[in-house]
Amino acid sequence: MGVRPATLLGGALLLAALAAGCRADPESRAVANEELRTVEVSGTLSLQVDPAAAATVAGEVVTLHASGPRLTFCATNTSRQALPLTLQLANLPADLVLDCVRGPDAACTVAGRLEGLPAGAPTEFVYRTDVPSGQSCPEGLAGPPALVLRPAAGQDPGPYTFAVAGDLLGDTDLLYRLVEEVSLTPSEFLLLLGNLASGQDPRGELARMARILDTLPVPYYATVGYEDVADGGDRVFRELFGPTDVAFVHKQVRFLLLDSADAVLVTTQLDWLAAELAQGQLASLLFTSTPPFDPAGLRDRGFTSHREASRLVALLLEHGVSALFAGRLLSYTATDYGGLPVHITGATGEEAFDDVGPHFLLVTGDSRDPAAGVVVEQVSLR
Amino acid sequence: MGWPRAALLGCGLLLVLGPAGVRAETLPAPRPRPDVTTSVPDLETRPAVAPAAAPDPGPAVLPALPSLPEPGGLRPPPASPPATPAGEEPYRTIAADVAAGSASNAFWALTVGFVLHGTGHYLAGEREAALLLLATEAAGLLLVGAAELTDSLSGESRRLAPFTRPVAALGLAAFVTSWELDLLGTFTGQAGTARYQELPPEPLTGSVYYALWSDPVQNHLNLFSLGLRVPLGRIARPLSRVELAAHGSWDPFDSSLPLLLGGVVSLRLVGGPAQLASRVVLDLEWSEELRASQGYGVSTPACSLEVRYNLGQALSRFRQVLLLARWGYGLEVTHFLASSYAFDLQGDRRPITIGEVGLSLPLTGTSRLDLRWRLLNDRLILAGQPGRAPYHAGFAFQIGGPMDLLLSFNLGMGFDGWLGLAYRYY
Numbered sequence: 122m123g124v125r126p127a128t129l130l131g132g133a134l135l136l137a138a139l140a141a142g143c144r145a146d147p148e149s150r151a152v153a154n155e156e157l158r159t160v161e162v163s164g165t166l167s168l169q170v171d172p173a174a175a176a177t178v179a180g181e182v183v184t185l186h187a188s189g190p191r192l193t194f195c196a197t198n199t200s201r202q203a204l205p206l207t208l209q210l211a212n213l214p215a216d217l218v219l220d221c222v223r224g225p226d227a228a229c230t231v232a233g234r235l236e237g238l239p240a241g242a243p244t245e246f247v248y249r250t251d252v253p254s255g256q257s258c259p260e261g262l263a264g265p266p267a268l269v270l271r272p273a274a275g276q277d278p279g280p281y282t283f284a285v286a287g288d289l290l291g292d293t294d295l296l297y298r299l300v301e302e303v304s305l306t307p308s309e310f311l312l313l314l315g316n317l318a319s320g321q322d323p324r325g326e327l328a329r330m331a332r333i334l335d336t337l338p339v340p341y342y343a344t345v346g347y348e349d350v351a352d353g354g355d356r357v358f359r360e361l362f363g364p365t366d367v368a369f370v371h372k373q374v375r376f377l378l379l380d381s382a383d384a385v386l387v388t389t390q391l392d393w394l395a396a397e398l399a400q401g402q403l404a405s406l407l408f409t410s411t412p413p414f415d416p417a418g419l420r421d422r423g424f425t426s427h428r429e430a431s432r433l434v435a436l437l438l439e440h441g442v443s444a445l446f447a448g449r450l451l452s453y454t455a456t457d458y459g460g461l462p463v464h465i466t467g468a469t470g471e472e473a474f475d476d477v478g479p480h481f482l483l484v485t486g487d488s489r490d491p492a493a494g495v496v497v498e499q500v501s502l503r
Numbered sequence: 504m505g506w507p508r509a510a511l512l513g514c515g516l517l518l519v520l521g522p523a524g525v526r527a528e529t530l531p532a533p534r535p536r537p538d539v540t541t542s543v544p545d546l547e548t549r550p551a552v553a554p555a556a557a558p559d560p561g562p563a564v565l566p567a568l569p570s571l572p573e574p575g576g577l578r579p580p581p582a583s584p585p586a587t588p589a590g591e592e593p594y595r596t597i598a599a600d601v602a603a604g605s606a607s608n609a610f611w612a613l614t615v616g617f618v619l620h621g622t623g624h625y626l627a628g629e630r631e632a633a634l635l636l637l638a639t640e641a642a643g644l645l646l647v648g649a650a651e652l653t654d655s656l657s658g659e660s661r662r663l664a665p666f667t668r669p670v671a672a673l674g675l676a677a678f679v680t681s682w683e684l685d686l687l688g689t690f691t692g693q694a695g696t697a698r699y700q701e702l703p704p705e706p707l708t709g710s711v712y713y714a715l716w717s718d719p720v721q722n723h724l725n726l727f728s729l730g731l732r733v734p735l736g737r738i739a740r741p742l743s744r745v746e747l748a749a750h751g752s753w754d755p756f757d758s759s760l761p762l763l764l765g766g767v768v769s770l771r772l773v774g775g776p777a778q779l780a781s782r783v784v785l786d787l788e789w790s791e792e793l794r795a796s797q798g799y800g801v802s803t804p805a806c807s808l809e810v811r812y813n814l815g816q817a818l819s820r821f822r823q824v825l826l827l828a829r830w831g832y833g834l835e836v837t838h839f840l841a842s843s844y845a846f847d848l849q850g851d852r853r854p855i856t857i858g859e860v861g862l863s864l865p866l867t868g869t870s871r872l873d874l875r876w877r878l879l880n881d882r883l884i885l886a887g888q889p890g891r892a893p894y895h896a897g898f899a900f901q902i903g904g905p906m907d908l909l910l911s912f913n914l915g916m917g918f919d920g921w922l923g924l925a926y927r928y929y
Contacts, residue, residue: 417661418835418853419668421878427801427835427855435798435839451658459839459851471658 154364165200189369195258195267214272278488287314287448288467314448315346315410323354344378398440404491412447623689639681646674676860712923728752807831829859889921
């Protein structure tokens with residue numbers, strides 16, 4: 122039989138099709154996250170924000186949905202006159218204060234004024250200022266004229282409490298119950314581990330879930346999940362919740378929300394994670410959608426590549442991360458990876474043959490005693 | 504732990520029972536083809552049933568066609584024909600009674616045939632083959648559907664997953680393979696020449712590979728691998744042959760050595776007559792990897808059972824096409840932080856599943872093409888052998904004497920391409 126080029130071509134095409142169909146594109150999401158760091162208000166006025174945040178612009182009014190309890194920003198005005206700027210701020214803690222970022226000469230000037238909104242919207246604020254002509258941010262967000270919005274009690278080490286929920290899967294009834302129960306706890310914020318949508322209609326589901334979450338009296342921060350990114354859902358997620366990779370510091374604890382929606386990581390993410398962990402905090406906590414390893418090994422719903430999973434866990438162990446929280450699995454399992462405490466939680470608790478049921482996690486810790494780690498309590502939503 | 508014992512026991516039972524189903528040394532007589540009249544305009548004239556080139560010496564025998572990734576996959580003809588029982592010829596001819604290849608039929612197999620497997624064969628007048636492919640597709644879809652439904656209703660229960668996962672993998676393999684067979688069978692028509700040659704005993708084989716590795720996470724660029732496969736001899740059925748293989752790989756160009764140091768030792772027990780392409784292989788493997796610069800190392804003992812089936816025993820159109828399927832389990836032990844690395848099973852342990860399905864197709868002369876799909880579990884890739892990524896295409900060419908040139912492309916966790924030589928010593 123002679124070699125038939127068509128046979129070879131067919132085989133190659135088949136392989137390429139299979140390979141292409143099984144890989145998503147977390148790299149493009151990492152790039153899109155970076156774009157959220159800059160807000161173009163007008164041709165002459167722009168804003169740098171950290172952590173990156175979902176923003177919409179209407180004239181001189183910028184609406185920012187914060188991705189962390191602490192928000193740093195700096196405006197650049199290249200026009201010949203001062204320009205008014207109004208920031209409508211959402212998803213920030215109720216005890217928010219305006220502060221400035223000091224430069225090498227300890228100069229610190231707080232400009233503009235911060236106002237809370239009427240009762241009923243404790244996480245929303247308005248900040249108004251005039252950006253002087255020629256103002257720029259020569260040191261980025263590391264020096265003046267950068268300003269910082271932070272919770273009054275969030276600067277120093279101390280006890281902290283927050284709630285964690287994974288995989289609500291578009292269940293609005295469950296989310297209402299979650300909002301109600303979290304409101305009754307001393308949680309300072311709620312962390313969501315992705316899969317807010319069920320994958321049927323990610324755009325509509327994400328919008329519905331965001332509307333319910335906006336009724337929470339505390340901020341909420343989310344990373345993206347496998348079901349959220351289908352059908353352009355990742356773009357909608359960014360518009361509603363902000364970047365898919367987030368890092369912020371609260372009470373000297375570094376909170377890292379890592380996008381593992383596709384069960385793979387890219388080099389950009391690992392570099393970002395290593396840089397964040399290298400900054401040195403009293404403690405670090407990682408939150409992600411897909412657990413690196415499935416504790417029920419033969420089910421294997423963790424990372425696609427065990428090599429990537431091992432590399433991630435080795436990195437976390439090297440930097441002494443206190444705990445890892447993951448979703449994706451519809452139950453609650455407390456386990457460890459080489460000594461790293463791991464909590465895997467799916468709020469719906471749908472997994473059969475266990476007695477977990479709908480739930481969320483209430484996490485407490487004290488950054489004055491980082492060696493003690495965190496205490497995790499499972500709260501039923503039945 | 505109890506499960507590795509159970510897995511070993513299960514593999515052993517399958518090993519004992521498995522060959523019973525594939526021990527047939529005779530090919531079924533060519534089935535009478537239905538008298539098909541078709542209006543397809545480009546259907547080529549079917550070749551007449553070829554008479555045997557030699558007097559019928561008795562049962563026809565198929566060669567043991569090895570899979571590509573094994574060094575020494577292609578064997579040269581022996582210097583002198585191997586000894587054969589009195590009255591038997593070393594060469595056999597099998598009647599070719601199948602339709603020739605057709606690009607038009609292949610097009611329909613590629614398009615409509617993706618939904619209705621067997622379309623290409625149906626248009627070629629191979630209704631028996633078409634029905635078999637369609638039935639295989641239906642069975643595959645049924646298995647996948649049943650597994651997915653069970654997973655969905657049980658919230659991916661950890662207690663059911665060990666059962667639903669093999670079922671889903673089997674169903675997917677059936678679906679992919681039946682479509683691929685429809686496509687390739689319609690393209691190629693008669694699959695290969697009709698002459699088969701009996702083979703000499705398995706030789707001692709040494710191999711050397713160079714791999715160009717592009718992995719977005721691991722950043723490997725170069726990898727070298729040395730392999731050795733030693734036949735330890737034959738024992739009574741059902742174990743006809745025992746082999747010991749060792750592979751080691753390393754990256755000599757990285758200044759942060761040892762970035763990767765890996766190796767695998769495997770014991771291969773081959774069941775079934777060595778001359779028959781259909782056979783059962785039990786692989787017992789132990790692989791070790793050390794990735795010091797990334798802070799971990801892994802030990803992976805594993806047991807898997809491979810079944811090779813010469814499709815020519817079912818359909819003469821595929822008489823040189825081998826269907827390869829593997830299933831097994833392993834224990835993955837990760838030692839985090841390289842300073843505490845040890846060659847033991849103390850560490851972060853979890854069971855893993857090994858699953859694979861593939862086709863080995865004849866090309867020209869002695870060359871073959873391997874197409875394989877594995878479960879997305881890449882642990883064993885690092886043992887430094889080609890053909891262990893989720894998607895693998897490999898080519899083997901005999902370049903003279905006992906030397907083979909092997910080329911392998913792997914996709915899944917990035918891309919790696921392997922180029923190597925295998926040399927056999929008889």
